[in-house]
Amino acid sequence: MNTPITAEILQQLDRIVGSAYLFTDEETRNHYGHDETEDYVFPPSVVIKPGTPEEISAILKVANEHKIPVTAIGARTGLSGGALSIHQGIGLSMERFNKILNIDEKNLQVIVEPAVITQVLREAVAEKKLFYPPDPSSQGSCWIGGNVAENSGGARAVKYGVTKDYVLNLEVVLANGEIIWTGANTLKNSTGYNLTQLMVGSEGTLGIITKIVMKLLPQNTHNVLMLVPFYNANEACEAVSAIFRAGIVPSALEFMERDAIDWTLKFVPNLNVTVKDEIQAHLLIEVDGNYPEILFAEAEKIMAVVEQFQIDEVLFADTEDQKNALWKMRRSVAEAVKANSIYKEEDTVVPRFELPILLNGIKGIGNKYGFKSICYGHAGDGNLHVNIIKDTMSDENWKTEVPKGIREIFELTVALKGTLSGEHGIGYVQKNFMDIAFSETHLQLMKGIKTIFDPNGILNPGKIFPDNK
Amino acid sequence: MNTPITAEILQQLDRIVGSAYLFTDEETRNHYGHDETEDYVFPPSVVIKPGTPEEISAILKVANEHKIPVTAIGARTGLSGGALSIHQGIGLSMERFNKILNIDEKNLQVIVEPAVITQVLREAVAEKKLFYPPDPSSQGSCWIGGNVAENSGGARAVKYGVTKDYVLNLEVVLANGEIIWTGANTLKNSTGYNLTQLMVGSEGTLGIITKIVMKLLPQNTHNVLMLVPFYNANEACEAVSAIFRAGIVPSALEFMERDAIDWTLKFVPNLNVTVKDEIQAHLLIEVDGNYPEILFAEAEKIMAVVEQFQIDEVLFADTEDQKNALWKMRRSVAEAVKANSIYKEEDTVVPRFELPILLNGIKGIGNKYGFKSICYGHAGDGNLHVNIIKDTMSDENWKTEVPKGIREIFELTVALKGTLSGEHGIGYVQKNFMDIAFSETHLQLMKGIKTIFDPNGILNPGKIFPDNK
Numbered sequence: 010m011n012t013p014i015t016a017e018i019l020q021q022l023d024r025i026v027g028s029a030y031l032f033t034d035e036e037t038r039n040h041y042g043h044d045e046t047e048d049y050v051f052p053p054s055v056v057i058k059p060g061t062p063e064e065i066s067a068i069l070k071v072a073n074e075h076k077i078p079v080t081a082i083g084a085r086t087g088l089s090g091g092a093l094s095i096h097q098g099i100g101l102s103m104e105r106f107n108k109i110l111n112i113d114e115k116n117l118q119v120i121v122e123p124a125v126i127t128q129v130l131r132e133a134v135a136e137k138k139l140f141y142p143p144d145p146s147s148q149g150s151c152w153i154g155g156n157v158a159e160n161s162g163g164a165r166a167v168k169y170g171v172t173k174d175y176v177l178n179l180e181v182v183l184a185n186g187e188i189i190w191t192g193a194n195t196l197k198n199s200t201g202y203n204l205t206q207l208m209v210g211s212e213g214t215l216g217i218i219t220k221i222v223m224k225l226l227p228q229n230t231h232n233v234l235m236l237v238p239f240y241n242a243n244e245a246c247e248a249v250s251a252i253f254r255a256g257i258v259p260s261a262l263e264f265m266e267r268d269a270i271d272w273t274l275k276f277v278p279n280l281n282v283t284v285k286d287e288i289q290a291h292l293l294i295e296v297d298g299n300y301p302e303i304l305f306a307e308a309e310k311i312m313a314v315v316e317q318f319q320i321d322e323v324l325f326a327d328t329e330d331q332k333n334a335l336w337k338m339r340r341s342v343a344e345a346v347k348a349n350s351i352y353k354e355e356d357t358v359v360p361r362f363e364l365p366i367l368l369n370g371i372k373g374i375g376n377k378y379g380f381k382s383i384c385y386g387h388a389g390d391g392n393l394h395v396n397i398i399k400d401t402m403s404d405e406n407w408k409t410e411v412p413k414g415i416r417e418i419f420e421l422t423v424a425l426k427g428t429l430s431g432e433h434g435i436g437y438v439q440k441n442f443m444d445i446a447f448s449e450t451h452l453q454l455m456k457g458i459k460t461i462f463d464p465n466g467i468l469n470p471g472k473i474f475p476d477n478k
Numbered sequence: 479m480n481t482p483i484t485a486e487i488l489q490q491l492d493r494i495v496g497s498a499y500l501f502t503d504e505e506t507r508n509h510y511g512h513d514e515t516e517d518y519v520f521p522p523s524v525v526i527k528p529g530t531p532e533e534i535s536a537i538l539k540v541a542n543e544h545k546i547p548v549t550a551i552g553a554r555t556g557l558s559g560g561a562l563s564i565h566q567g568i569g570l571s572m573e574r575f576n577k578i579l580n581i582d583e584k585n586l587q588v589i590v591e592p593a594v595i596t597q598v599l600r601e602a603v604a605e606k607k608l609f610y611p612p613d614p615s616s617q618g619s620c621w622i623g624g625n626v627a628e629n630s631g632g633a634r635a636v637k638y639g640v641t642k643d644y645v646l647n648l649e650v651v652l653a654n655g656e657i658i659w660t661g662a663n664t665l666k667n668s669t670g671y672n673l674t675q676l677m678v679g680s681e682g683t684l685g686i687i688t689k690i691v692m693k694l695l696p697q698n699t700h701n702v703l704m705l706v707p708f709y710n711a712n713e714a715c716e717a718v719s720a721i722f723r724a725g726i727v728p729s730a731l732e733f734m735e736r737d738a739i740d741w742t743l744k745f746v747p748n749l750n751v752t753v754k755d756e757i758q759a760h761l762l763i764e765v766d767g768n769y770p771e772i773l774f775a776e777a778e779k780i781m782a783v784v785e786q787f788q789i790d791e792v793l794f795a796d797t798e799d800q801k802n803a804l805w806k807m808r809r810s811v812a813e814a815v816k817a818n819s820i821y822k823e824e825d826t827v828v829p830r831f832e833l834p835i836l837l838n839g840i841k842g843i844g845n846k847y848g849f850k851s852i853c854y855g856h857a858g859d860g861n862l863h864v865n866i867i868k869d870t871m872s873d874e875n876w877k878t879e880v881p882k883g884i885r886e887i888f889e890l891t892v893a894l895k896g897t898l899s900g901e902h903g904i905g906y907v908q909k910n911f912m913d914i915a916f917s918e919t920h921l922q923l924m925k926g927i928k929t930i931f932d933p934n935g936i937l938n939p940g941k942i943f944p945d946n947k
Contacts, residue, residue, distance in 0.1 A: 115719055115831035138725065160668045171666055173675075174643065178895075187919045193897035195827045196859040197640055199629045199679050200897045200904055200915055201942055202924045206642075206675035210668050227725040250584055256607065256696040256768075299725075303769055358664045362584035390665040428662035428669045435669055446669055450656045455671045457930030461923060473670055 012077050012098070014054050022057060022099070025067045030058040030105075041100045044085035044092045045147075046438055047353060051093040053080060053100025060105045062180060062188050062219040069217070070186035072099055072467050080469050081213040083123065083155035086147045088343075088354055089436030091159060091212045095471040103154055106219060109133055117225045118177065118194060123154020123218050139225040142169030145432070146340040154218055160210030162432035164261040164339070167389030168297075169226075171432065173209040180220035181208060184463040194222050207458070212434050213469040215462040232260065232297035233304045234332045235311070236282075238321040242266060242290035246365040249292065249388045251314045253361070257307055261295040262389030264364075269342045269385040276345035280334050288321060292388065293339055342385050343396070351399035353411065353438075355418060359427030361391040370421040371395055378414035379406060392431035419445045435473045443475050481546050481567070483523050491526060491568070494536045499527040499574075510569045513554040513561045514616075515907055516822060520562040522549060522569025529574045531649060531657050531688040538686070539655035541568055541936050549938050550682040552592065552624035555616045557812075557823055558905030560628060560681045564940040572623055575688060578602050586694045587646065587663060592623020592687050608694040611638030614901070615809040623687055629679030631901035633730040633808070636858030637766075638695075640901065642678040649689035650677060653932040663691050676927070681903050682938040684931040701729065701766035702773045703801045704780070705751075707790040711735060711759035715834040718761070718857045720783050722830070726776055730764035731858030733833075738811045738854040745814035749803050757790060761857065762808055811854050812865070820868035822880065822907075824887060828896030830860040839890045840864055847883035848875060861900035888914045904942045912944050 014022075023031050032038070033055050042052030059065045072079045078098030085092055094100045106122035109130060113119065114137055121130055127148040131141050144163040145151055155161070157179070162171040179191045192198055192205040208215055239245035249262055265273075267289050274280055284291075292315070296307045312323065326332040346352055359367050368384060371393075375382050380402060386394035395418065399407050419429050419442050428446050429439055443452060456474060459466070483491075492500050501507070502524050511521030528534045541548045547567030554561055563569045575591035578599060582588065583606055590599055596617040600610050613632040614620055624630070626648070631640040647661045661667055661674040677684055708714035718731055734742075736758050743749055753760075761784070765776045781792065795801040815821055828836050837853060840862075844851050849871060855863035864887065868876050888898050888911050897915050898908055912921060925943060928935070 113829075113831075114723065116829040117722055118829065160666075160672075162666045162668075166666060170643075173672070174639075183919070183923075187917075189917060189920050189923075193827070193892070193915070194829050194895035195861075195897055195900065196830075197631045197635060197827050197856070197861050197900035198897055199631075199825070199899040199901050201912065201921075202684075202927055203629075203642070203675050203679055204920070204923065206672050210672055215671075227722065227727060253586055253696065254583065258696060300769075300772055300775075303772060306769075356668070358662070358666050360582075360585040360587065360663050361665075362582075387666070392664075392666050423662070426663035428664055428667055430668040431664065431666035432668050443670065446662070448656075448658060450652070451658050451673070452670075454652075454658075454673065454930060458671055458927055461926035461930060 012075060014077060018071060018075055018077070019055065021071050022055065022068060025064055026057055026059050030060070032056040041082050041102060042094060044087040044090065046088055046090040046093070049090055049093055051095045053094035054097045056100045056102055058102045058105055062182055065101070065182045065217050065219065066186040066188055068099065068101065069182055069184055073184055073186065073465055076465050076467060078470050079467050081217050083158070084150055084152040086151040087155060087159065087434070087436065089430065089434040090438050091434050091436035091472060093437055095437055101217065110220070112137055112139070114139070119223050119225055121153055121221050121223065123157070123221065124152050127151050127153050127156055134225055135228055138228045140228040141175065141223065141225055143172050143175060146343065153221060157209055157218055157221055158211070158213050159434035160432065162387060162392065164263055164387055166387060167262050168258050168260040173206060175223045176205060176209050176221060177224055178222035179205055179208050179218050181216035181218055183216050184465065184468050196224060210434065212436060212472055214459060214472055215468065229297045230299050231301050231304055232295050233308045234295045234326040234335060235308060236324040236335055237292045237294060237315050238284065238288040239290045239292065240287055240319040240321065242368060243365045244318040245290040245292050246368055246388065248315050248318050249364060250362040252311055255310055255314050257296070257310055259294050259389060260297040261293065263293040263339050263386070264388035264393070265291045265293070265339065265342065265385040266383055268383045270338070272349055272383070273338050273341050273345040276348055277337060277341045280338050282334065282338060285321060293335060346383055346396045346398070353397045353415070355395040355397065355415060356392070356430045356433040357395055357418065357422045357427060358392045358431030359422055359425040361389065363425040363427065364388055364391055364393065367393060367421065367425060371418055374414050374417045378410040380411055380414060391427065416442060416445065437472055440473055441475050481544060483546060483567070487540060487544055487546070488524065490540050491524065491537060494533055495526055495528050499529070501525040510551050510571060511563060513556040513559065515557055515559040515562070518559055518562055520564045522563035523566045525569045525571055527571045527574055531651055534570070534651045534686050534688065535655040535657055537568065537570065538651055538653055542653055542655065542934055545934050545936060547939050548936050550686050552627070553619055553621040555620040556624060556628065556903070556905065557825070558899065558903040559907050560903050560905035560941060562906055564906055570686065579689070581606055581608065583608065588692050588694055590622055590690050590692065592626070592690065593621050596620050596622050596625055603694055604697055607697045609697040610644065610692065610694055612641050612644060615812065622690060626678055626687055626690055627680070627682050628903035629901065631856060631861065633732055633856055635856060636731050637727050637729040642675060644692045645674060645678050645690060646693055647691035648674055648677050648687050650685035650687055652685050653934065653937050665693060679903065681905060681941055683928060683941055684937065698766045699768050700770050700773055701764050702777045703764045703795040703804060704777060705793040705804055706761045706763060706784050707753065707757040708759045708761065709756055709788040709790065711837060712834045713787040714759040714761050715837055715857065717784050717787050718833060719831040721780055724779055724783050726765070726779055728763050728858060729766040730762065732762040732808050732855070733857035733862070734760045734762070734808065734811065734854040735852055737852045739807070741818055741852070742807050742810050742814040745817055746806060746810045749807050751803065751807060754790060762804060815852055815865045815867070822866045822884070824864040824866065824884060825861070825899040825902040826864055826887065826891045826896060827861045827900030828891055828894040830858065832894040832896065833857055833860060833862065836862060836890065836894060840887055843883050843886045847879040849880055849883060860896065885911060885914065906941055909942055910944050
């Protein structure tokens, strides 16, 4: 699909949004043509910045009539290429939908537009002593709409769940321009098919999200954060499952391989963390709640668990500054790796007890195909990010051998009852691995749903589904 | 749709399951022709009790070829008629799928077949110090498969969520006989459309669920239960929201009108609860956790909130027996009403702060159309059960006036950003009210999804969708 946008269509679009919000210059198109996925650039033919759901409705009617691709563009922090206009067409930047419409303290809910930065939302509700838990590592720049589109997670998912667990209702503009609310603003709902949850994680392929109703929790007041150094990376993975089996649900349980920390300490100055040579991995563990004495008791239980493994001295973050430094370290790993080498990022997820097998398997597959990987991520929910490093690998091998290795990693993941992506989405870069997780029948069901919502296939074409489907 | 089952088709079915598991006698058909929904009886033409997913696959292939309706039948405790064979055909009793296949302590997961009684599942995991929170009032007799099909809730949903929040992955036999797993056994998943959540709450219209993978939590060790009598029912509703605004998330927050308690105390002997004449409503409030001193502190905070309203002396349940009695009282309301009069049960749900408006509105609508209602339910998540009592109303008015009143109740519910059903499902009895919650476009999307999964419309026909759709 690559329908050209004629001068007449461009005029129609211009009449809808006004020329101040329509761009065809190369610089703007390039700017909106990339996200954080490797070094891909796919500029749309035209960038449009609508201001209301009604304008989006009018745009989609035109696009649907002329079969022009429409790709919703968020903060462009995505790691699976979900916002890339790979078939050109209209790049629909959502940036003007940037308001928190209502923080409903009486019902513990918030109504928000998609272009609000996740951290801005979290801080705005925190001011009212409310808590929006999902905190992707990119929370300082990503948008809540992108979080909904990709079903983003983050460190706190282990205790509080992912984006989908907070979405109650969505205003969506459908491919034909009609506007619907997918559900109701209620905590319980058994009224017809759950189109809200179908929309979450659908990566802009089923409709354009214009308003989001989310549930909130009362804000917690305290937390305890500890960094545990392990002499053996596998033991760090084993400890993850042991902590839960001791009856603790930490509010974060993050794993970092040795290299992840080394690269990050070089990349981010003044973190003030030192690591002994023999340490092979760290767990960053947080518990939260309202009663410090309980949190100290839980931290002691965690200590009793991790001390059964070969660990070095545990660092307890005593001050807010120290906590921020540890979190900054963890959240900067991806950037640090990116600054160091060309890389590909996989977002594997398995039941958490299978983590040691997954980690060993990945290293073995790397040896077989000649690549190094840096592994880190949300170990508490079995979500291991695998950064495959190009380093000194030849371009030829990077192109031919690495995809074979990635396929084997995903095959292992699925064999362990896991799947391809825990929180980044499939988007552009993982779509040709979908056959590993899903049968032909299964993919045809998904494709059938796509066709019901978007008969002309205008919404974010070339994503999720394998090229030959 | 009402395709007759010929002798030849019956023979084919017999060859699949064996004659010990195929029944055409009237007694069996009648037995499987009703659930707990009013006094409806819709016997299937044949009752089949398959033993494996493969047998179900073979049955569906036959049914799909001959366009014979197939209605999955669970414990028949449903309140919306989801399991009624209203177009006859095959009644597919799932009763042989009654095993807990694996309690995975390492990953805090359970794999269970659909015909396991919810309470049996809860107790089996509790023995391993694990916690499956959803607890519908019918938990002693309903099945987990029915809970998934209707997205059941229960009292603990207010803190722990509903069935959908625990379902990770489903084995499903599709209408064409193919067997798929909908997702992965992981806590995070951003891999294609969320068919797992589409299946939850789809009331047997998209596929037959044969295995369920659910997440579990570590078991809590303590709870505090209190019964708060209010002199004013509206104030009881107002207190619900005030408790959350004080930063407390109770593990249960149940509302019972005066009549609900009176009828229940008459129906269930020896509950040993006395209620002063002037009391108009009760809240049953539970907090849970691992640290008794924290729970007492939270109970005190709750006391500080409810004391701002006109309340009588609060009863703290001191013993397990007293706790069981209070829960038995709450869980017996529906049965008590049923034993007292012909009634219709609605399952309204709104954002919790709107509860007083909903309650007042329902009483006003009752006055207008001449019916009495008894209201109770899961006030913490805005889920109010409305039992409309026939009592001395004429049959004529019961048939003509009550449906008008129900329509107005639902219109009010939707105007308050709520919806038709919080946890019972739409099934047979609410389907003709769906136009209140959904536009034509929206219903057509749902219908489109139905057609993708079940092109011949054999799975539980006559449910969810309005008759004219």
